[in-house]
Amino acid sequence: MGQRTRISVAFWPIPCRFTQKPMGDQMHILIVGAAGMIGQKLAQTLVDNGELNQQKITEITLFDVVEPTAPSGFDGLAHVLTGDLANPQIAHELVAGKPDVVFHLAAVVSGEAEQDFEKGYRINMGGTQNLLEAIRHTGFCPRFLFTSSLAVFGTPLPDVIPDNFNATPQSSYGTQKAIGELLVNDYSRKGFIDGISLRLPTIVIRPGKPNKAASSFFSSILREPLNGKPATLPVPKRTRHWFASPQMAVGFLIHAASLNTAELGWRTLNLPGVSASIAEMIRALQRVAGREAADLITETPDPLIEAITGSWPKAFHPARAKALGFEAENGFTQIIQSYLDAEGNTK
């Protein structure tokens, strides 16, 4: 009976089992995957804010497979590191300084994870495991923010997805993200980290050029016309999906880093976003940039892109995240305005 009781107790969540640094005027932040678009904006925003959760940011470590650009205007200690997260030793070195907050954004993207099965599992699953194991073995309990993805969802999907809807990924990338969520939850439950997984909406408008992602056109049909260039629409205008701006994604990560997790329970959150059809996106573009911008879009149907995006989530009812204070843009015009505010000088 004694033994049975001992086993039973351990099933329940326990608070962080390692000492956390005392509250004070010191904050060390690690960003894994810091060279990516979100990682770069996050680093700069943190530096611009100067503090996180009312603690002055005194040290920041930026890591990626290619060298991240250090944020400008930081008066603390900045480390810029490159390496392969699939190497456990690298993961150990990354967390040796016991950062208070870890943002884990690193991933092989969906197209590449699908084409290179081994690389996807090695980085997206193995790298995440390495990072969590390095933290557990080092023996500290950071706030750990993991960026998950709508790719964890597979068909059939309801028009509006509730918080308790099953993750049935139909890509290796989505599978690896769903596994990461499970690990973050279990390591948090066991008191090794204080983690949250955020299922980010699809991020638009991404600055830069079209990329290999099947979702790339969602950004380019707006970005290219806003910059006076033509764009191709491969799907019907009725196609509906779930969006947030890069600035909002950064805001979600910073909000999650400051959240009280005592009553959180399951550590994965569906996030608020803007549910919009392509037609609604184009109407917003027209409102902001005029008919001549919208006229730069040419419809060139691609049945494969249509089939893929047709299987994606159309909208969510993210009740838990909303109750925790996460808030999305109020519509697509705001998403476009957010791009112009941030990148307007690129025109």
Next chain:
Amino acid sequence: MGQRTRISVAFWPIPCRFTQKPMGDQMHILIVGAAGMIGQKLAQTLVDNGELNQQKITEITLFDVVEPTAPSGFDGLAHVLTGDLANPQIAHELVAGKPDVVFHLAAVVSGEAEQDFEKGYRINMGGTQNLLEAIRHTGFCPRFLFTSSLAVFGTPLPDVIPDNFNATPQSSYGTQKAIGELLVNDYSRKGFIDGISLRLPTIVIRPGKPNKAASSFFSSILREPLNGKPATLPVPKRTRHWFASPQMAVGFLIHAASLNTAELGWRTLNLPGVSASIAEMIRALQRVAGREAADLITETPDPLIEAITGSWPKAFHPARAKALGFEAENGFTQIIQSYLDAEGNTK
């Protein structure tokens, strides 16, 4: 555009990418975890049937960490092997003979996985990965049956759980099973295996002695009185849960091994079972074995066991599995009768 199209195609399920053995009078079956109660009953049932999916069973490989007992009356080639599935080399050796069907039942049980964090991940997650990777590298495409568990579910739960309900495990064991399901789905989608994960109901009546599992009392409150011995009930009689007999679990596995998977989609199934309260279980015991058997049960409340079992699934609406021909017992009396038929001579 060509590149985009190539990526897109790969997201869709593809049939087995390795040659499967031609249909014929040859069937090699591998059971990983063959020393356990279900593994032993499965091996004997397969040998008694003589065939699987209308093919004669000519070779059977039984593997476990302790030596499995070989089934009696088998006139084919039987291999009995022991080893550590966490060793990738062992996994490679296991599948070198390219078995047509792999039953992967091996797991560190929930209590042990909770107490020994590393061992749980090493065997339940790492072992499953090793087995899948060994199959992928060997280059054949077996039917792969993975036994998952109700432990993938966590609170809050509806009274009746639909097929699309989220898996939010609250134990390391449940986490590892949920990860196994995701891997089986992705390896199947990529054509490396032809896999199905079965979320087995809680198995009662387990023969033998009470064990360390929190669920142990579900069997012992029936088994002990059926054998004239006293038993302790640690939870209220209103406690409701989801059950199947060991014989039914074996039947589910064999049914799954013969299923047409062409239209299956998501490779994880919630299975039919009997939803019964403790009061209903005791009434069934009384019907089968009389009031004197039921009187052997003493209520000794254990708040921890009550809290744990109170968080477990009470019932399912397993529409997909039922449409695929899986059928459960029609009530608890049949579950008790199944035990007496199989184990009656142990009294």
